[in-house]
Amino acid sequence: MKIMIQSRRVVIEQPRCVWAASDGKVETNNRRVPVLGIYESESRAVEVLAEIFDYQRRGKVNYIMPEK
Numbered sequence: 001m002k003i004m005i006q007s008r009r010v011v012i013e014q015p016r017c018v019w020a021a022s023d024g025k026v027e028t029n030n031r032r033v034p035v036l037g038i039y040e041s042e043s044r045a046v047e048v049l050a051e052i053f054d055y056q057r058r059g060k061v062n063y064i065m066p067e068k
Contacts, residue, residue: 014063023042025039
């Protein structure tokens with residue numbers, strides 16, 4: 001799956017590890033793009049992470065990180 005990061009400046013192949021951090025970031029183990037998006041709360045980051053997982057589970061090939 002390809003993911004366009006929140007800033008809309010980079011598209012990456014989904015890394016092996018993606019997680020929601022307590023500071024509202026959706027982070028990855030990708031060295032070039034360690035942060036996919038920054039949100040107002042940890043709970044919003046968890047929602048975005050769940051959405052990424054749902055897209056992948058349903059076989060979708062592209063995901064655009066929400067701006068908010």
